[in-house]
Structure formats: structure tokens, C-alpha cells
Amino acid sequence: MARRPTIKDIARQAGVSESAVSFALNDRPGVSQDTRARIRRVAEELGWQPNSAARALSGERSGVVGLVLARPAHTLGVESFFLQLVSGVQEVLSAARTALLFQVVEDIDAECAVYRRWWAERRVDGVLVVDPRTSDPRPALLEGLALPAVTIGEALSPDSGAAAGPGDGRGSSPAHPVTLSSVRADDAGAMAQVLEHLYGLGHRRIVHVAGLPGLAHTVRRMESLRTEAARRGLGPDQVRSVVTDYSDAEGAAATRRVLAEPDPPTALVYDNDVMAVAGSAVAAELGIPVPGRLSIVAWDDSALCRVTHPRLTALVRDTAGFGRLAAEELLAVLAGSPPGVRISERPRLEPRDSTAPPPAHT
Known part of the structure; x- marks a missing residue:
């Protein structure tokens, strides 16, 4: 050898x-x-x-940052979001000669255990934290360990309904001191765009096929949907959310359930591209034309949305750029900058062939 x-x-x-x-x-x-x-x-x-383990034991940086993902493993192979996110992270880290240590675990407790082990072993210099929860033990743990971290996404707070402003600057609000850095996307503003588009077309029965219910961004999207619907005089019997695990199987099952109702929705909004494509396939199987009788919107644009027939209306955002922003922020913190907040550009809705006015009789 x-x-x-x-x-x-x-x-x-x-x-x-x-x-x-x-x-x-x-x-x-x-x-x-x-x-x-x-x-x-x-x-x-x-x-x-140089031996990174020896350097870490001597108090030097290991040259490694960590990313732990606590999601059902079967949902990761088909969803493009995390692949694009990690590609953006890796682009920045590679240029800085910093490695990425990636691990998938079964739940949030296992994720916290990984952080404790990495800290004890001096395995990583800092971590990127994804999927902020509605009740999240990770920020307190990481602060207690003094392990530098950047949260990808915004945790819920008393003023979480407020929309984030556009831009990509670095800073924090003095009214809300920042203890961990974060990069944030305007989920509420994005959902407002979607509802405005569908309402403008004439849709009054809309179902949001959401992702995991314990995630802060899922809650934020659901809250925005309710708020925007109420502003237009639409009640929970007309506009509502159902939750899934982000997989194509649960997306398809949710689609079957809501389309079998006595007054089925005329528009469906899916929290990722995979579920949107699965929902479109279910509609075709049931003989429901898209967009003739049913309009479909996907949250994340991808090649799937553009090659499916009909092409799916989708929210377009620079997911790789989101990853780059997170990696840049973590490297800045490791270099001595104080924790801050970076806001990514707001996603924009791109109407395609899958959305149109509902049938006149509905």
C-alpha cells in the first residue's frame, strides 16, 4: 500500500x-x-x-464544515433542491480549500447527537443547519457548544409573518439580536405571488399540498396562504393546506384525496417539483385535463417542471446561489465576523402551460 x-x-x-x-x-x-x-x-x-485531525487537536482549524440532514432518506433521491443547494455550498468551500462533511440521520435528536460528537472530536470548524423547526433544540445546543453555525432558513418568531425584504446584504436588526447567522428566503412573499396569480385567473378553490408540518418554512407558507386568502374574502373551506413528507408517493395520494371531494379544488400548489409532477400524473390518470379543469403550480422550478406536459408553472429561485450565500456566511463567521443575516433574492413566479382560468361553471 x-x-x-x-x-x-x-x-x-x-x-x-x-x-x-x-x-x-x-x-x-x-x-x-x-x-x-x-x-x-x-x-x-x-x-x-497537513493532518487535519492533528491540526484540530493543536487548536488549529480542521478545514472541514458539517451539514446534517434529518429527513426521510427516501425523499432525498428524487428532490433536486438539496442537490442544487449542496452544489452551491461546495462551490464556495472548494475555492476556500475547505471540505464538506455530510451526514443523513433519522430525526432531530440524532442530528443533535452528531453535533455533540463532531464538537467533542474537533471534527468540524462549523456547521450549516437546514430545515429550521417550529420547536428547534439546535440553536441552543450549538450556542452552548460554541460551535459556529449558519441556519439555512428562518426560524419562527412572534413576528414571523412579516415578509423579508429583497437583497443580499449582510446585517442584523438591532431590535432582534442575532446569535446564530442565517440566510433567509421570503417564503411568505413567494406564496403571496402564487395566490395572486391563481386568484387573478379566477380560482376560488385552492389546495396547497405542503411538505413536512414541523418545518418553519412549511408553517410560514401555510400562514401566508391563509392570510392572502382572507384578504381576498376566501375562507378555509375554499383555500387550505394539506401536509405530506415531500415524496412523490404522498404528493400523489394527497392529490387523489382532494380531487375526490364533492367540491374539488380547481388549483393545486405543491411544495416541490416532484410532488407537482406526481400530481399532474394523477390528474391525467383520472381524466382531469390540466389546465382545462385543474391548474398546477410547483414551488421549486426544475428540469422536471420544464419537460413535463403540460409544462408546469413554477417558482424560480437560485437554489445554488442560496447555498453559496450560506457557505460565504459561515466562512465569514469562521474568519471572525459577527453573526449576521443574509437575505436571498425573492423567488419569482414563471407562468407556463399548467395554469389557466377555471371552467366557467365552477
């Missing part, structure tokens, strides 16, 4: 002592510039890299 090069190997080939190699590779005084350059050249030729 190939053996990893050591400081002893570098010293032997460069013709210097091991202490001189240590000085040179750690930018410490004690060797001449010519010797330092020769040692580094030999280290590069041998393919030497």
Missing part, C-alpha cells in the same frame, strides 16, 4: 532537520527564505498535506 509522506520524508529529501521542516510548513521563523522555498517544493513534489 502507498504510504502517506511525513515530515521525516520531507526532511530527508530536502537535506534538513525535521524541526526546519516544521518551521517552514507552519510559517514560523527559524529558516532562511531559500530553505523554506526548498522545503515547500519538496513537500509539494511528495504530495504532502
Whole structure:
């Protein structure tokens, strides 16, 4: 088996002592510039890299950040959101020569256990936290561990119904001190766009096929739907949400249930692209034309939405850019910046072939 090069190997080939190699590779005084350059050249030729575990034990950064995902594993393989998010994160981390340690767990308790283990082992310098919960133990845990973190999404608060403003600056409101950094998307404003579009077309019976009920962004979307519906005089018997696990199977099952009702909805809004495509397939199976009798909107745009027939109206957002923003914020915190808030650009609704006015008799 190939053996990893050591400081002893570098010293032997460069013709210097091991202490001189240590000085040179750690930018410490004690060797001449010519010797330092020769040692580094030999280290590069041998393919030497510093031992991240040893660096962490000595108090240096490990060069690794962590991401734990507590979601049903079967929902991840078909949903494009996390793949795009991680690609944006990785783009920034790669440029900074920082690795990403990724783990999927079964629930929030297991996620907290991973954070404790990583902290005890000095495995990561900081973490990216996804899917803020309605009752979330993670912020307090991470603050107690003094483990730098950036939350991707906004936790619920007493003023959570307020829409976030557009922009991509870094800052925090003095009225609400920030203890953990976060990057946020305007879920309430996005849902308002969707309802405005469907209401403008004439829809008065709308069902939102939502994701996991314990997630803060799910609650925020549901609250926005109710608020916007009430502003237009529509009650809960006309506009409502049903929850799922984000999978195509549950999206299809929810679609069957609501379309079998005595007064079925004329429009469905799905919390991801996979469920929207599954719902469109169910409508076709039931002989319900889209958009002739049923309009469909997908929350996240993807290739699925654009190649499905009819092409699905969808909310377009830069998910990879959202990931880049989160990684940039975490690197800034690790470099000594105070915790802050970054707001991503508001998603925009792109009407396509799947939305149209409802039939006149409805």
C-alpha cells in the first residue's frame, strides 16, 4: 500500500532537520527564505498535506464544515433542491480549500447527537443547519457548544409573518439580536405571488399540498396562504393546506384525496417539483385535463417542471446561489465576523402551460 509522506520524508529529501521542516510548513521563523522555498517544493513534489485531525487537536482549524440532514432518506433521491443547494455550498468551500462533511440521520435528536460528537472530536470548524423547526433544540445546543453555525432558513418568531425584504446584504436588526447567522428566503412573499396569480385567473378553490408540518418554512407558507386568502374574502373551506413528507408517493395520494371531494379544488400548489409532477400524473390518470379543469403550480422550478406536459408553472429561485450565500456566511463567521443575516433574492413566479382560468361553471 502507498504510504502517506511525513515530515521525516520531507526532511530527508530536502537535506534538513525535521524541526526546519516544521518551521517552514507552519510559517514560523527559524529558516532562511531559500530553505523554506526548498522545503515547500519538496513537500509539494511528495504530495504532502497537513493532518487535519492533528491540526484540530493543536487548536488549529480542521478545514472541514458539517451539514446534517434529518429527513426521510427516501425523499432525498428524487428532490433536486438539496442537490442544487449542496452544489452551491461546495462551490464556495472548494475555492476556500475547505471540505464538506455530510451526514443523513433519522430525526432531530440524532442530528443533535452528531453535533455533540463532531464538537467533542474537533471534527468540524462549523456547521450549516437546514430545515429550521417550529420547536428547534439546535440553536441552543450549538450556542452552548460554541460551535459556529449558519441556519439555512428562518426560524419562527412572534413576528414571523412579516415578509423579508429583497437583497443580499449582510446585517442584523438591532431590535432582534442575532446569535446564530442565517440566510433567509421570503417564503411568505413567494406564496403571496402564487395566490395572486391563481386568484387573478379566477380560482376560488385552492389546495396547497405542503411538505413536512414541523418545518418553519412549511408553517410560514401555510400562514401566508391563509392570510392572502382572507384578504381576498376566501375562507378555509375554499383555500387550505394539506401536509405530506415531500415524496412523490404522498404528493400523489394527497392529490387523489382532494380531487375526490364533492367540491374539488380547481388549483393545486405543491411544495416541490416532484410532488407537482406526481400530481399532474394523477390528474391525467383520472381524466382531469390540466389546465382545462385543474391548474398546477410547483414551488421549486426544475428540469422536471420544464419537460413535463403540460409544462408546469413554477417558482424560480437560485437554489445554488442560496447555498453559496450560506457557505460565504459561515466562512465569514469562521474568519471572525459577527453573526449576521443574509437575505436571498425573492423567488419569482414563471407562468407556463399548467395554469389557466377555471371552467366557467365552477
